[in-house]
Amino acid sequence: MKNFKANGLPLLIGSLPMDSHEEATKLVLDYTPDIPLWVQLPLYKEEGMISQFLPGLPGFTDETDKSVIDTSKPEFNEEFIAFFEEYLSVTESGSDVGASRFALSGTRGKGFFEFLNQVDKRDAPFTALKGQVTGPITFGTAVKDENDKDIFYNDQLKDAAIKKLAMNARWQAKEFSKRGAVPIIFLDEPALAGFGTSAYITITKEDVIQSIEEIVQEIHAENGLAGVHVCANTEWDMLLDSNIDIISFDAYSFFDRFILYPEMIKAYLGQGKFLAWGIVPTHKAEVIEAQTTQGLVQLLHDQMDELSKKIQMDKETILSQSFITPSCGTGSLDLGSAKKVLRLTKEVSAAFRRD
Secondary structure (H helix, E strand, O other): OOOOOOOOOEOOOOEOOOOOHHHHHHHHHHHOOOOOEOOEOOOOHHHOOOHHHOOOOOOEOOOOOOOEEOOOOOOHHHHHHHHHHHHHHHHOOOOOHHHOOOOOOHHHHHHHHHHHHHHHHOOOOOOEEEEEEEOHHHHHHHOEEOOOOEHHHOHHHHHHHHHHHHHHHHHHHHHHHHOOOEEEEEEEOHHHHHOOOHHHOOOOHHHHHHHHHHHHHHHHHOOOEEEEEOOOOOOOHHHHOOOOOEEEEOHHHHHHHHOOOHHHHHHHHHOOOEEEEEEEOOOOHHHHHOOOHHHHHHHHHHHHHHHHHHHOOOHHHHHHOEEEEEOOOOOOOOHHHHHHHHHHHHHHHHHHHHO
C-alpha cells in the first residue's frame, strides 16, 4: 500500500437511483473505469444501507419492515452462540468466509455479484476495486432491539454487529484481491454528522474509534485500504487520528470546517494517507443542475491551494494523495441528476489531472 497513489482519480459513493444492477454496473464502469465500485440500488428495500447487512445477526427477523434484533425470541441464545461459533470458525479455523453468514447473498447481494461478473469480463487491469459496508455507528444506532433501544447500547449486540460488518468488509476485500486489484472498502457513516449532539451524547470518541478500527483491522488483513465517508460535517480530529487510510468528506459544502484541523491533516497526509474530496454536490437537483466542470475545477484548485498554504505541503503531493468524488451517494436523486453527478466527477478528475 505504501506505493499506492490516488493521483486525483475519480471515485464514487455507493448508490444509484436505478432498478437494473446490470445497467448500473455498466454505468459505473463507464464513468470510473480505473476504480469502479459495486452499486447499491435503494429502490429495493433489501439494499438499503441498514437492511443489506442485517441477515445473519442473532435475533434478526425479516417479518417486519423495521430493523429489529429480537432478543426475546426463545431461540435467541442459541442463535447468539451459533453466530460466534461461526465467527471463530472463520477467523481462527480458516473456514471460507465466502460460504459463511458474513458474505452477502440472495437479493441483498445482487449488486456485488453483478459487479464481479462484469469485472471478470474486462481485459484491462484496474487500479483498485471499491466496496462498502455501513459504518458501525450508523448501523448500531439505526438497528433497534425489541424494546426500541439502539443495539449500540447493548454490548453483546454491538459486538455482534461490528463483527458482522468487519467480516463482510474482509470478504469483499478478499474477493477484490483475488482479481489482482487493490481493495478499497468504505465505511459509510452518515450518523457521525450528528456526533456530539444530544442524539449521541453517550457515545464517546473512544467508542467511535474502537468500533471503526475493528473493521479497519479486517480490511487491512486482506491488504486493503479502509475509508470512512461522512456526508456532512463531523469532529474530524477523531478520524484524522485513527488508522483510517481514506477520509471522504463533503468538500463542496464543508471544506471550511474540515480545514480547522491543519496540523492533524498535515500529520495524516504525512503518513501517506488519502483524502477523498467530495467536490461534486449531490444534495439537491437544482444545485447539481447549476454546476459546470470548469466551476468545480476552479473551486477544487482554490481549496487545494488553501490547504497547501495552511499545512505547508506542496499541491502536487496533496493531489497524489487525493481522490475526486461526489459529496455523497446519488440513490435519492432522479436519474438525470445522478448521471450528471457521475459525468461531473469524471470530468473534474480528468481536467484537474491535466492541469
